[in-house]
Amino acid sequence: xxxxxxxxxxxxxxxxxxxxxxxxxxxxxxxxxxxxxxxxxxxxxxxxxxxxxxxxxxxxxxxxxxxxxxxxxxxxxxxxxxxxxxxxxxxxxxxxxxxxxxxxxxxxxxxxxxxxxxxxxxxxxxxxxxxxxxxxxxxxxxxxxxxxxxxxxxxxxxxxxxxxxxxxxxxxxxxxxxxxxxxxxxxxxxxxxxxxxxxxxxxxxxxxxxxxxxxxxxxxxxxxxxxxxxxxxxxxxxxxxxxxx
Amino acid sequence: xxxxxxxxxxxxxxxxxxxxxxxxxxxxxxxxxxxxxxxxxxxxxxxxxxxxxxxxxxxxxxxxxxxxxxxxxxxxxxxxxxxxxxxxxxxxxxxxxxxxxxxxxxxxxxxxxxxxxxxxxxxxxxxxxxxxxxxxxxxxxxxxxxxxxxxxxxxxxxxxxxxxxxxxxxxxxxxxxxxxxxxxxxxxxxxxxxxxxxxxxxxxxxxxxxxxxxxxxxxxxxxxxxxxxxxxxxxxxxxxxxxxxxxxxxxxxxxxxxxxxxxxxxxxxxxxxxxxxxxxxxxxxxxxxxxxxxxxx
Numbered sequence: 386x387x388x389x390x391x392x393x394x395x396x397x398x399x400x401x402x403x404x405x406x407x408x409x410x411x412x413x414x415x416x417x418x419x420x421x422x423x424x425x426x427x428x429x430x431x432x433x434x435x436x437x438x439x440x441x442x443x444x445x446x447x448x449x450x451x452x453x454x455x456x457x458x459x460x461x462x463x464x465x466x467x468x469x470x471x472x473x474x475x476x477x478x479x480x481x482x483x484x485x486x487x488x489x490x491x492x493x494x495x496x497x498x499x500x501x502x503x504x505x506x507x508x509x510x511x512x513x514x515x516x517x518x519x520x521x522x523x524x525x526x527x528x529x530x531x532x533x534x535x536x537x538x539x540x541x542x543x544x545x546x547x548x549x550x551x552x553x554x555x556x557x558x559x560x561x562x563x564x565x566x567x568x569x570x571x572x573x574x575x576x577x578x579x580x581x582x583x584x585x586x587x588x589x590x591x592x593x594x595x596x597x598x599x600x601x602x603x604x605x606x607x608x609x610x611x612x613x614x615x616x617x618x619x620x621x622x623x624x625x626x627x628x629x630x
Numbered sequence: 631x632x633x634x635x636x637x638x639x640x641x642x643x644x645x646x647x648x649x650x651x652x653x654x655x656x657x658x659x660x661x662x663x664x665x666x667x668x669x670x671x672x673x674x675x676x677x678x679x680x681x682x683x684x685x686x687x688x689x690x691x692x693x694x695x696x697x698x699x700x701x702x703x704x705x706x707x708x709x710x711x712x713x714x715x716x717x718x719x720x721x722x723x724x725x726x727x728x729x730x731x732x733x734x735x736x737x738x739x740x741x742x743x744x745x746x747x748x749x750x751x752x753x754x755x756x757x758x759x760x761x762x763x764x765x766x767x768x769x770x771x772x773x774x775x776x777x778x779x780x781x782x783x784x785x786x787x788x789x790x791x792x793x794x795x796x797x798x799x800x801x802x803x804x805x806x807x808x809x810x811x812x813x814x815x816x817x818x819x820x821x822x823x824x825x826x827x828x829x830x831x832x833x834x835x836x837x838x839x840x841x842x843x844x845x846x847x848x849x850x851x852x853x854x855x856x857x858x859x860x861x862x863x864x865x866x867x868x869x870x871x872x873x874x875x876x877x878x879x880x881x882x883x884x885x886x887x888x889x890x891x892x893x894x895x896x897x898x899x900x901x902x903x904x905x906x907x908x909x910x911x912x913x914x915x916x917x918x919x920x921x922x923x924x925x926x927x
Contacts, residue, residue, distance in 0.1 A: 442814055464813040473814070480811040482804050484870075493800050497816035501797065541815065 394453075395420045395549055395580050396441075401450035403433070403440050410436050412604045413450070418549065418582055418597075423575050425591040425612065426584040427625055428601035434584040435477050437601070438553045441582075442474035443467045455548060468497045471548040475555065479538040483527030487518055487537050490526050494544025504544065511540045514573060532563035539570060543579075550574065552583045556590070568594055588625035592616050600625075634768045641771055643879070643886035645779040649840050651878035652782035653855055654862040655789060655871060656833030662806035662869040663826040666716070667725045669733040671834050671859060672852030673740030678704060678838025679847045680748060683755055693755050697781055697839040701832045708831025711736070712824045721819075723809075744849025754846040778840045785836060789829070790871065802826055806869050854898060861905045867914050880904070 396418040403411035411433040418424045426434050439445045441452060443464030452460045454472050473494075481490050491511060495504035512519035515536050521529060526537060535555055542550050552571065556564040568590050575581050575594070585591035592598050592612040600608040600621060608620060615621050622628040653675060660668045681703065682696035691699075715736065719729045762773040793799035801822045804812040813819055841847070841855060861881055866873025885900050892900075 444810055444813060463818075465816045465818045468814070468816040476811070476814065480808050480814070482807040482811065484807060485800075485803060489800065489803075493804055493812075493815050495815075496797060496801065496804075500816075545815070 393419050395455060396582065397451075397453040398437075398441070399451045399453070401437065401440065401452070402448045403436050403445055404448050405436075405445075409448070410604050411440070414601070414604075414606055416582075416599060416606070418580060420548075420580055421578060422597060423571070423581045423583065423595040425595035425598045426582070426601055427586070427588040427591050427598060427621075428584075428607075430586060432601040433604040434601050435553055438474060438551050438582070438584055439476075441472070441551055442476075444474075465497075468545050469499060471546055472551070473542040473545045473547040473549070474551045475538050475542040475553065477553040477557065479534050481526045481534055481538055481541070484525055486523050487526055487529070488522040490537055491518070491522075491540050491544055494541035497545065500545055503546075507544050507546065511543055514543075514577075515540060515570070530563075531559050532566055535559065535563075535567050536570060539567075539574070543574065547579055549580045549582060552581060554585055555583070556585060556587055564590065588621065592621075638769055638771070639886050639890075640883075641769060642775075643882040645771065645775040646886060647875075647879040647882035648779035648782035648786075649837065649844065650858060650862055650882055651875050652785055652833065652840060653837035654859040654866070654874050654878060655786060656830040656837065657859050658863050658866065658869065658871065658874050659789075659802065659826050659833070660830035661725075661863065663802055664716070664721075664823050665723055665725055666719070666729045666733065668830065668834075669730060669856070670711075670736040670740060671830075672856035673737040673744075674704060674707075674831050674834035675838035675841065675852040675855055676744055676847065676849060677707075677740060678835035679842035679851055680744065680753075681835060682839035682842050683753055683847075686755055686757070693757060693839065693843050694777065694781060697836050697843075700835040700839045701785075704835025705828040705832035707835070708828035709824060711831065712827040716827055717820065717824070741849050741852075748849060750848055752846045752848050755842050760843075774843055778843055781840055782837070785833070786871075786875070789833070793871070798822070798825065854901075857898070857905075858901050861901045861908065864905060865908045865912070 394417060396416065398414060398416040401411055401414040402409065414433070414437055426437070428434055436445060440447055443462060447460050451458060454470055457470065459467055459470060459472070482493070488508070491508055492504055495501055495507060517533060518536055518540055521533060526534065529537060539552070539555065555571065556567050559567060564587065571581060571583065571594055583591055583595065592615055595612045598610065598612040598615045599606050600615065608615065608618065610618070616626065657668050657671050660666055678700050681700055682693050685691040685696040685699065686693050715732060719726065719732060760774055763770055764773045764776065793803055801812060801817045804817060805819060805822055809819055838852070858881060862874060862877035865877030865880055881901060881904060884904060885897055888897060888900050
């Protein structure tokens with residue numbers, strides 16, 4: 386039983402502690418993500434969500450704890466090698482290359498040598514999934530609208546054939562109608578069988594799309610559970626869903 | 631001034647712009663990828679000049695061939711300098727005092743090495759074609775300038791091709807714009823920076839060789855060109871290769887046409903004035919003009 390669970394587990398984060406210089410911001414966080422799941426991390430600004438996700442991508446060194454991905458310990462692996470495990474971060478603020486075209490941005494998503502042979506095949510798949518990106522393919526990324534940029538950023542992550550796609554605040558700063566669009570896109574990618582770990586301040590939508598959720602507060606996991614249960618819990622309702630009893 | 635004179639000046643400026651651009655792209659690529667202002671660039675320009683000179687003087691190797699040979703030789707020198715010195719500089723998104731001091735120190739070392747080896751006498755590369763003048767209708771210009779221009783344009787064209795058609799080029803452009811995003815997609819920042827530094831030094835060496843075909847030089851050769859390269863990359867917006875070409879053209883035009891109103895000895899002042907003007911009026915360079923609409927939300 387335990388063994389089967391292990392095989393099914395894609396990501397396991399144990400006692401993660403992270404710091405910027407001398408300021409510790411994440412204190413002993415545990416996360417588990419099973420294959421095929423959508424898992425959300427919600428919580429206020431400054432709770433350590435982004436820091437945690439950056440550490441998963443290797444952009445921040447781990448002070449303590451372990452990150453096991455797809456059965457391998459990647460805790461101290463440099464960022465540029467993690468994408469080879471098909472662990473992909475779509476960072477907060479999109480972090481696209483503004484002066485490169487949409488197509489160049491997407492193709493760079495397959496930069497890692499093992500991915501290059503299938504780069505154009507995967508590019509076409511993204512164009513099928515998101516035809517809007519194909520229309521804009523020759524345009525400089527900086528000229529896209531916020532929603533299209535988010536689409537491009539997700540597409541870039543998708544180019545690495547992700548086992549786990551980590552999305553950090555995919556809807557931040559977008560108009561409500563675009564937020565809707567982005568979450569539809571996330572559902573579409575999840576339907577393709579990609580496991581998704583999502584951090585968002587927008588708790589309502591993040592929990593709707595997810596099967597399991599974590600609530601992070603002040604650098605710790607304050608609460609976790611099946612997302613329907615989380616949405617029903619008093620604490621989440623009052624603090625994140627704006628429901629007063 | 632007659633139309634022919636004007637045309638002659640414009641052509642002279644264009645030909646000058648080519649070599650100016652070639653000597654500046656090396657600094658741009660190093661700054662773009664590593665955010666390091668390579669003050670030692672002038673030292674490598676000087677070494678490139680002597681490299682081509684020595685090949686010609688000792689082995690009668692044509693200076694143009696010397697310039698081509700300078701690319702691989704200085705590329706490996708660049709890799710070595712990166713391995714010995716540059717990689718020890720803490721990485722930063724801003725030019726740091728540490729990097730400025732280190733590279734300034736390196737320049738001084740290279741310069742004095744030059745004095746040690748070659749003394750302080752001026753040298754020049756004189757080939758049979760040095761004084762050959764091409765005459766096309768009413769327009770005349772030294773053939774060597776055209777050759778240097780062609781070589782400069784070809785090398786920049788080659789670089790552009792690499793930057794736009796290869797994975798390495800994609801990595802370089804990605805790191806110039808957003809290095810964290812580069813790491814996420816699998817770019818090895820240190821390795822790319824090392825190669826980019828090598829390419830930057832390769833261009834410095836080759837550009838030094840091209841300059842040596844036009845001007846006489848001594849071990850402090852390079853200083854005035856370093857200033858010009860500064861002006862060009864500031865005008866160009868520091869990280870844009872198209873900007874470098876335009877910056878080079880602006881400086882070359884300004885310098886060339888200044889002879890109509892200023893004594894030639896005032897020419898270095900043109901570069902200084904342009905630098906000040908650029909910093910006040912166009913702090914983001916000419917590239918800033920077209921990047922404004924490319925801002926990310």
